[in-house]
Amino acid sequence: MILNHFFEQLKTQFHQKLPFVAYKKPETSIIKGWLQKDDAIHYCTDFTESGFVFAPFDSNHSSFLIPFGNATHITHSFVKLDNMKLSDYISNSDSSQKDFHINLVKKGIDAIQQNAFKKVVLSRCEVVETNEQDPISIFEKLLNTYATAFVYCWYHPEVGLWLGATPETFLNIRGNRLKTMALAGTQAYKGSTDVFWKDKEREEQQIVTDFIVDQLQEAVGNGSSHLQMEVSAQHTIKAGNLLHLKTDIMLQLAQAGTGLKPIITALHPTPAVCGLPKEKAKTFIIAHEGYSREFYAGFLGELNLKETKSRNTNRRNVENNAYRVSKTTSDLYVNLRCMQFKNNKVYMYVGGGITKDSDAVSEWEETVQKSQIIKRVLL
Numbered sequence: 001m002i003l004n005h006f007f008e009q010l011k012t013q014f015h016q017k018l019p020f021v022a023y024k025k026p027e028t029s030i031i032k033g034w035l036q037k038d039d040a041i042h043y044c045t046d047f048t049e050s051g052f053v054f055a056p057f058d059s060n061h062s063s064f065l066i067p068f069g070n071a072t073h074i075t076h077s078f079v080k081l082d083n084m085k086l087s088d089y090i091s092n093s094d095s096s097q098k099d100f101h102i103n104l105v106k107k108g109i110d111a112i113q114q115n116a117f118k119k120v121v122l123s124r125c126e127v128v129e130t131n132e133q134d135p136i137s138i139f140e141k142l143l144n145t146y147a148t149a150f151v152y153c154w155y156h157p158e159v160g161l162w163l164g165a166t167p168e169t170f171l172n173i174r175g176n177r178l179k180t181m182a183l184a185g186t187q188a189y190k191g192s193t194d195v196f197w198k199d200k201e202r203e204e205q206q207i208v209t210d211f212i213v214d215q216l217q218e219a220v221g222n223g224s225s226h227l228q229m230e231v232s233a234q235h236t237i238k239a240g241n242l243l244h245l246k247t248d249i250m251l252q253l254a255q256a257g258t259g260l261k262p263i264i265t266a267l268h269p270t271p272a273v274c275g276l277p278k279e280k281a282k283t284f285i286i287a288h289e290g291y292s293r294e295f296y297a298g299f300l301g302e303l304n305l306k307e308t309k310s311r312n313t314n315r316r317n318v319e320n321n322a323y324r325v326s327k328t329t330s331d332l333y334v335n336l337r338c339m340q341f342k343n344n345k346v347y348m349y350v351g352g353g354i355t356k357d358s359d360a361v362s363e364w365e366e367t368v369q370k371s372q373i374i375k376r377v378l379l
């Protein structure tokens with residue numbers, strides 16, 4: 001691995017058992033690092049805090065925060081390495097989980113057929129041994145492999161070390177402009193993004209879009225149908241070895257600084273990671289998956305940061321004609337394609353959306369394909 005001051009600082013922080021997060025946003029070339037100055041645990045209680053949030057799937061559990069003001073901020077320009085050694089995408093997986101997962105999916109389909117809910121996202125946690133003593137080098141491999149993902153490494157000595165490369169934005173808020181996405185439906189990438197999607201996948205994804213639009217109407221539009229919302233058509237995106245269906249959703253909030261809590265409570269967890277109706281699907285997941293998702297399918301990212309830009313009025317002969325515009329921004333991502341690194345073992349989390357038309361064996365295979373995104377960097 002490259003000996004570089006930025007990554008060395010992360011390693012020192014990790015060896016000193018001090019909390020940190022390092023991340024790169026999709027399609028950008030800056031890696032940011034936040035090194036917490038002490039080992040205190042900070043919680044995010046009402047999403048008015050300013051910092052980096054790490055929130056679990058189940059909102060009844062605690063969300064953690066690295067407060068902006070309690071961290072040293074470092075950055076590094078990312079340059080892709082061409083000679084990074086990665087394993088190929090190969091379709092194998094811990095087959096001891098196969099029967100359990102296929103049975104789990106069958107139970108989900110049965111529950112849908114009995115009208116318990118319309119959609120449920122069912123997942124599993126696969127454990128692999130690793131000789132890698134240095135998780136920061138796994139982070140470097142993720143950065144070099146997934147340019148279009150939000151790639152991160154998050155650590156707190158009391159909580160653990162998580163890494164991931166997620167294709168899914170949860171919320172992006174800049175001033176009074178809110179952007180989000182509905183992402184669902186999966187097929188293997190075979191050289192082209194111009195592919196055919198079955199009705200089953202289109203419906204599975206449409207459930208997510210409809211949920212997000214309805215929940216936003218409720219949370220920020222007081223149920224009013226006049227809320228200005230832009231909803232794109234479904235389109236295909238590539239994420240590693242996979243393709244997904246995506247819809248972009250954008251709206252102007254009535255005023256900048258609208259509280260984030262009602263929006264987050266309304267949306268999280270969306271049917272891209274939980275199901276519909278939300279509470280019934282969540283109860284099923286917790287009762288039947290047989291493990292705790294912890295932070296998989298939670299969300300993470302920058303919360304309520306101040307962005308200040310200088311603007312020039314361009315008027316001649318006017319002194320001090322530059323003025324500063326300040327906006328509050330939040331950039332949150334859904335924690336997918338992620339892993340937890342613990343005692344020379346890697347715990348990988350993968351799931352998929354189940355509807356009445358799902359086939360249990362294909363759903364197992366989909367989780368195997370998703371696990372490759374992580375396994376590739378674990379050589």
Ligand SMILES: C=C(O[C@H]1C=CC=C(C(=O)O)[C@@H]1O)C(=O)O
Nearest residue numbers: 183184185186272350351352353
């Ligand atoms: C729940 C996961 O993916 C979600 C995001 C995109 C496509 C999905 C799907 O096709 O089921 C899932 O909704 C996961 O990767 O563990």
